[in-house]
Amino acid sequence: MEKDCCNCSHEPTDAEMIQSLNHIIEGFEGVEGALIPVLQSAQNLFGYLPEVVLKHISLTMRIPYSEVTGVVSFYSFFSTIPRGKNIVRVCLGTACYVRGGKDILKGLRDQLEINVGGTTDDREFSLEVGRCFGACGLAPVLMINDDVHQRVKPAKIRDILNSYRTVLEEVR
Amino acid sequence: MIDININGSDYSVDPSLTVLEAAKSIGVHIPTLCHLEGKHPQGACRVCVVEVEGAAALTASCSAPVRAGMVIHTESKRVRNARKTVVDLMLSEHVGDCRYCDRGDDCELQELSNVMGMREPMYDGEKPAVQMDDSTPALVRDTGKCIKCRRCVTACNEVQNVGALFPQNRGYDTVIGPAFAQNLDTVACVQCGQCAAVCPVGAITEKSHIEQVHRALDDPKKTVVVQTAPAIRAALGECFGYEAGTLVTGQMVTALKMMGFDGVFDTNFTADLTIIEEGSELLKRLKDMLVEGKPAALPQFSSCSPGWIKYAEYFHPDFLPNLSTCKSPQQMFGALAKSYYAEKIGVKPQDMTVVSVMPCTAKKFEAHRAEMGQDGVADVDYVLTTRELGQMIRSMGIDFKHLGDSAMDTPFGISSGAADIFANTGGVMEAALRTVYEIVTGRDFPLENLRVDSIAGLDGIKEASVLITDPAESWKFLDGVEVKVAVAHGLGNTEKLMEMIRSGEKTYHFVEVMTCPGGCIGGGGQPRFTTDAKRKARIGAIYREDEGKAMRKSHNNPTITAIYEDFLKEPLGEKSHHLLHTKYSERPPV
Numbered sequence: 001m002e003k004d005c006c007n008c009s010h011e012p013t014d015a016e017m018i019q020s021l022n023h024i025i026e027g028f029e030g031v032e033g034a035l036i037p038v039l040q041s042a043q044n045l046f047g048y049l050p051e052v053v054l055k056h057i058s059l060t061m062r063i064p065y066s067e068v069t070g071v072v073s074f075y076s077f078f079s080t081i082p083r084g085k086n087i088v089r090v091c092l093g094t095a096c097y098v099r100g101g102k103d104i105l106k107g108l109r110d111q112l113e114i115n116v117g118g119t120t121d122d123r124e125f126s127l128e129v130g131r132c133f134g135a136c137g138l139a140p141v142l143m144i145n146d147d148v149h150q151r152v153k154p155a156k157i158r159d160i161l162n163s164y165r166t167v168l169e170e171v172r
Numbered sequence: 173m174i175d176i177n178i179n180g181s182d183y184s185v186d187p188s189l190t191v192l193e194a195a196k197s198i199g200v201h202i203p204t205l206c207h208l209e210g211k212h213p214q215g216a217c218r219v220c221v222v223e224v225e226g227a228a229a230l231t232a233s234c235s236a237p238v239r240a241g242m243v244i245h246t247e248s249k250r251v252r253n254a255r256k257t258v259v260d261l262m263l264s265e266h267v268g269d270c271r272y273c274d275r276g277d278d279c280e281l282q283e284l285s286n287v288m289g290m291r292e293p294m295y296d297g298e299k300p301a302v303q304m305d306d307s308t309p310a311l312v313r314d315t316g317k318c319i320k321c322r323r324c325v326t327a328c329n330e331v332q333n334v335g336a337l338f339p340q341n342r343g344y345d346t347v348i349g350p351a352f353a354q355n356l357d358t359v360a361c362v363q364c365g366q367c368a369a370v371c372p373v374g375a376i377t378e379k380s381h382i383e384q385v386h387r388a389l390d391d392p393k394k395t396v397v398v399q400t401a402p403a404i405r406a407a408l409g410e411c412f413g414y415e416a417g418t419l420v421t422g423q424m425v426t427a428l429k430m431m432g433f434d435g436v437f438d439t440n441f442t443a444d445l446t447i448i449e450e451g452s453e454l455l456k457r458l459k460d461m462l463v464e465g466k467p468a469a470l471p472q473f474s475s476c477s478p479g480w481i482k483y484a485e486y487f488h489p490d491f492l493p494n495l496s497t498c499k500s501p502q503q504m505f506g507a508l509a510k511s512y513y514a515e516k517i518g519v520k521p522q523d524m525t526v527v528s529v530m531p532c533t534a535k536k537f538e539a540h541r542a543e544m545g546q547d548g549v550a551d552v553d554y555v556l557t558t559r560e561l562g563q564m565i566r567s568m569g570i571d572f573k574h575l576g577d578s579a580m581d582t583p584f585g586i587s588s589g590a591a592d593i594f595a596n597t598g599g600v601m602e603a604a605l606r607t608v609y610e611i612v613t614g615r616d617f618p619l620e621n622l623r624v625d626s627i628a629g630l631d632g633i634k635e636a637s638v639l640i641t642d643p644a645e646s647w648k649f650l651d652g653v654e655v656k657v658a659v660a661h662g663l664g665n666t667e668k669l670m671e672m673i674r675s676g677e678k679t680y681h682f683v684e685v686m687t688c689p690g691g692c693i694g695g696g697g698q699p700r701f702t703t704d705a706k707r708k709a710r711i712g713a714i715y716r717e718d719e720g721k722a723m724r725k726s727h728n729n730p731t732i733t734a735i736y737e738d739f740l741k742e743p744l745g746e747k748s749h750h751l752l753h754t755k756y757s758e759r760p761p762v
C-alpha cells in the first residue's frame with residue numbers, strides 16, 4: 001500500500017527548484033567566477049545537483065553545459081545523485097592508507113554494495129573518500145556525518161553502520 | 173632584445189617570447205603536443221620540457237618567458253630522459269593501433285614516438301575505458317586515443333565560443349568531452365570540426381564517407397556527379413606535398429575524372445547563383461523597409477556556412493528571420509543537379525548521386541538536414557573533406573603530382589572570380605558588393621582591382637560601407653543610402669559582433685559570417701595543420717584564381733543567365749523558392 005513518506009520532508013518539484021535557483025543566481029549577478037559558489041549554494045539547498053538544476057544554471061548563467069558538468073565532476077564535493085541520510089567518509093591520507101584505510105574502504109564497499117561516490121538504493125548511506133581528517137594518530141579513521149570513528153577494524157564495520165540505520169531498517 | 177644561451181651558443185632574442193618561441197626563432201625545434209599557436213599555453217602535455225640552469229625542476233618551455241641571461245638546454249640527457257618518460261607514459265595509456273588509424277599519416281604522437289626512437293614500451297599502463305562516439309553526422313570521437321592535451325577545448329571554447337567539449341571528471345578518470353562524458357549529440361555542437369582540425373591524434377576525426385562514395389562509383393545504375401568547393405583548389409595540393417597556397421584546380425579535375433565521376437562540376441557555379449539570390453533578397457528587404465515602410469529583418473546575415481547556421485539556431489534564435497533564406501552553394505548545387513541537370517540528361521533524381529568535396533565537416537551535417545531535399549531525395553548524398561579526397565586519390569593509385577590539367581564539365585563548370593573568393597573571409601561580401609552595386613547603379617564597381625580591402629585579411633571583425641549615388645531608375649529609393657556591411661570569421665569573433673549588433677552599438681545592412689577562422693580555407697576538413705601562415709597562403713592562392721579570370725562578377729556568368737531563362741525564370745521566383753531557399757528552427761542549447 002502506498003503511504004506518505006514519514007520522516008523526510010517532501011521532495012521539491014522541478015518548478016520549485018528552478019524558482020529557488022533563480023534567487024541564488026540573482027544573488028551572484030555580475031560576480032566573476034560565480035559558477036562554483038552558485039553550485040555550492042544549490043547543493044546546500046537541494047542536497048545534490050540534479051540535471052534540471054545544472055541545465056538551468058547553464059542557460060541562465062550562459063555557461064556551456066559541458067563546462068558546468070566539468071566543474072561539478074571535478075570536485076568530489078559536488079554530487080549529481082541524491083545523497084544518503086548518512087555520509088560515510090573514509091580517510092585515505094597517507095597514515096590511514098598505510099594503516100588499513102584501504103581495507104576499511106573495501107569493507108564498506110562490500111557491505112553497502114556501492115562504489116565511492118555512490119548512494120545505497122534506500123538512500124541511507126553515501127560513500128566518499130577524504131584526504132586526511134587531521135587525526136593521523138588515530139588511523140585508520142572513518143567519519144560518518146560529524147562523528148569520528150577511530151582505529152576502525154574491518155570486522156567492526158557492520159555494527160558501526162547499523163548504529164546509523166533508521167529503526168525501520170533494522171527491524172526489516 | 174635580451175641575451176640568452178641555448179645549447180651552448182649565445183643569442184639575442186625578443187624579450188616577449190617564450191622559451192619555446194625563442195628556440196624556434198633560432199632554428200631549435202622543441203617538440204610540443206598541447207601547444208596551440210597564439211593561444212594561452214595549457215601546460216598539459218609536458219613534452220616541451222627543457223633544462224634551465226639554476227632551476228631545480230625542468231621547465232615547460234611553452235609557458236616560460238625568456239629572461240636575460242637564461243642558460244637553456246633543450247637536448248641534455250636529463251631533458252631527453254624526461255621527454256621519453258612523458259611520451260612513454262602517454263603511449264602506455266593510449267588505446268589505438270596506428271595500422272588502423274585515420275591519423276596514420278599525420279599523427280603528432282606517432283611522429284614524436286618515431287623520431288624519439290621509442291621502440292618498445294617502458295611501462296605497461298592501466299588502459300582507460302574507450303568510448304566510440306559516432307552520434308553526430310559529421311564527427312567521430314574515440315576517447316581511447318585522446319592524450320588529454322585540451323587543444324580541442326581551446327578551439328571549441330575560446331575560438332568558437334560553443335563549449336561542447338570540456339574536461340570531465342578528474343585525475344586518471346578525466347575525459348575530454350561533452351557534459352558527463354556522454355555522446356556529442358547530447359550537447360550543443362555546431363559540427364564545425366575545429367576540434368578535429370587541432371587534435372594531434374586520432375581522437376576526433378570526420379565521419380568518413382569514402383566507402384559510400386566508392387560504392388556509388390562502382391554501381392552501374394548510378395550517375396555520380398561531384399562538386400568541389402572553392403577552398404579545395406587552394407589546399408588539396410598540401411595532401412601531396414605541395415606548399416600551402418599552391419593552386420591545383422586543373423589537376424584536381426583530372427583526378428576526379430580518373431576516379432570515375434560522371435560529371436565534375438564546381439560549387440563555384442552555385443556560389444555565383446547564391447550571389448544573385450542573396451543579393452536580390454537583400455534588395456527586397458531594403459525595399460520593404462525604405463519604400464513600403466514594412467518592418468524588415470535587417471541586417472541580413474549570410475547563410476553559406478552551416479556551422480554558423482546551427483550556432484544561430486542554438487544561441488541567437490531571435491535572429492533567425494535575419495538569416496538569408498538561401499540554401500548554401502553546396503545545397504543549391506545538389507538541388508539543381510537532381511532537377512534541372514537530371515532532367516536534361518534524362519536521369520531520375522533517385523538514380524543520381526551527388527558527392528561534394530568540402531573543406532568543412534559541418535557540410536556533412538548540412539547535407540543530412542531533413543529539409544535539404546525534394547520528395548525524400550536528398551540534395552547531396554555524400555560529403556568528402558579535402559583530407560578524405562586526398563586519401564581517396566592516393567588509394568586509387570593516382571599520382572597526383574604528375575597529372576595534367578583538365579577543365580570542369582558543363583553546364584555547372586563555369587564560374588566567376590567572385591565565386592572563388594567565397595573560400596575566404598570577406599569573400600562572400602565582396603562578391604555580393606560587386607554585383608549589388610552594379611545592379612543598383614548600372615555602373616562598374618569602382619574599387620581598384622575590385623578588391624574591398626577593409627574586409628580582406630585575418631582581422632576577426634571587419635567593416636565596409638558603400639555610398640549609393642545616382643542609382644538606376646528602379647532603385648531611386650537607395651539614392652544617398654550608405655550601405656553598411658560587416659564580416660566576421662570564427663564564432664568567437666561572431667559572438668562579439670552579435671553583441672554589438674544586439675546592443676545597438678553597431679547597425680549594418682548585411683553581415684557575412686564564416687564559422688571557421690580565415691573562412692572555408694581554414695575549415696575543419698582541410699589538410700592539417702592549419703596555421704595563420706597557411707591561411708594567408710591559401711587566401712593568396714584564391715585571390716590569384718579570382719584575378720586570373722576574365723569574368724569576375726557573378727551576374728556576368730552566362731550559365732547563370734541561361735539557367736534563369738531556361739528554368740528558374742527569376743530570382744526569388746517560385747522555382748527558386750522550392751529548390752534554392754530553406755528555413756531554420758530554434759534548437760534548445762541544453
Ligand code: SF4
Nearest residue numbers: 268269270273279374
Ligand atoms: S592516434 Fe596516432 S598513435 Fe594513436 S593509433 Fe592513431 S596514429 Fe597511432
Ligand code: SF4
Nearest residue numbers: 328361362364365367
Ligand atoms: S565540432 Fe565545433 S562545436 Fe562541435 S565540438 Fe568540435 S569545435 Fe566544438
Ligand code: SF4
Nearest residue numbers: 318319321322324371
Ligand atoms: S580529443 Fe584530441 S585535441 Fe582533444 S584533448 Fe584529446 S587528444 Fe587533445
Ligand code: FES
Nearest residue numbers: 206215217218234
Ligand atoms: S607543449 Fe608545453 S606543456 Fe604541452
